[in-house]
Amino acid sequence: MPLSDIVRTLNSPSADGHSDFLRRSGLDHPFVAVDGRVFIHYANIRLESKFLPIVDAASGKSHGHASTIQAFGLSSKLPMSPEAVFVLPTDAEEFVYLDRLVRTLHALNYLTQPVRGNLLLRVHARHILSVPANHGLAFEEILRPCGLFPDQITLEIDTDRVSDPAHFIRAVASYRSRGYAIAVSHFGRTTLDFAFLAALQPAIVKLDKRLLAARRPLERIIADIHALGARVLIEGIDSGRLRRHAGLQHIDLLQAHAPLTRPAGIRVAADAGNWARLDAAA
Template sequence: MPLTELVHYFNKRNRLVRGTAEDEGFRIVDGRVQARFGGRVLGTLFQPVAERVGGLPVGHEAHLQVLEGEGRGLPAQAVFLDARDDDELIHLDRVARTLHALNFLLERAQQGGFLALNVHPQLIRAVRDHHGHVFESVLSRCGLTPDRIVLELTDDGFEDRARLAAAIGEYRERGYRVAIDNFGRHSSDLDRLEALAPDVVKLDRSLIGHAGHLSLAKRVLTEMSAEIHRLGLRVVCQCIENPLQRQVAQDAGVDWLQGHLIGRPVPHCLPIVQPRRPRAAA
């Protein structure tokens, strides 16, 4: 479906289902999709995630950007603090992910790469079941399938494990991949991690921050990566900002790297280089 028709469809659906105002919704400006919500104009930035060896991009994480209105220049997650109730927060979360999917659709360079999207923690608490069902219909309209998506969920280690595990299970049953974000900030409970059964674990920035300076922290990072691999999960080291941190992460054996040294959040994706197929024997 052409982009203009997609934007018209999503705007019409939101007005019918949510009763949103005429001045809210998606619009196309200079070849990019923007979303107007709560007096703000929101956009998308993409940050690459790269292989540990070779540094080639394998996918991108989408970040929300405040283009106009209150909060411009501040972390975009602060936008969610203005949600009046769970219903509005869930709607905003889905608007953000739809916005990112539409902009990802515009990127020719992303063929073959994944799109990582953050899911607000409150959505897991507020939505009882059928996780990923609504967004699956959004992806279908955009010509994307759940296997192209990595949904990032933050676990503080104190929430109801059963509910989070159930949500992850439902996402994975629909074909999404799931990442636990900021692992090691609040808890590094490997038994809990095994019970949650995600596909990817993104290590908290505090681990690599210390690992760049302290040999003890470097050893902890290496041992943690090995234990996570033992569970059959991929490991991402975030916030790589200097060559020393990159070397530490590479030595620790993580799978993927992310951070300003690898690539800052920008409006467009980096090209995804497909592995070459071996030539058939003559």
């Protein structure tokens, strides 16, 4: 289905399964398609997708991309941080639907990427804790008209200081049962909870920059993560020292760091072939 038709379907008040999503989010035709790209208009803010290359550390081949948002005031044109956008919802229900809306935005824009692969999409911990059950079902129904399926998606989850671990474990099990892979981000920021990590059964574990900056020996930590069947990922700019020795450290995946926010219309590299240029720019 052409991108414009998908956007029309998602914006349609009569679209089965999607009208409820948009109505409960309080948004009227939030998706805007321009020149083959899709944006969201929310609370007088324009949200855009950016995709950060992830490559295999050993081979340099593309694994896929991590998604992030760039936000600008519709009137002021001034940039906002992603964190600031997620402060705007007034209750848990609105937060859940904004979080889901942003992931839908990334799924739509990923369809136009020349080099694709697996897509990492962030799911906020507040979203997970706010949804009582059947995690992943609503998003799977939204993905279907986009031509994407759960086995093409890795859901990236921050597990630091989770208030209800049992609920979190059940939620992640529901995601995995639907075919989504799980990536745990910011591992080692405040603690190294391998028991919780094992219960979540992630496919990818992203080491936190604080852990990398601490200069503590990582060999045992990485070995323990590998023993759980997960791959270890580090982000580029914050871990240049380790990037040069990724093979020696047994690091599996390298992710480009999020670029500085810039005005709409300026493209950033979105394929593994541009990794060297991103690396040099760091």
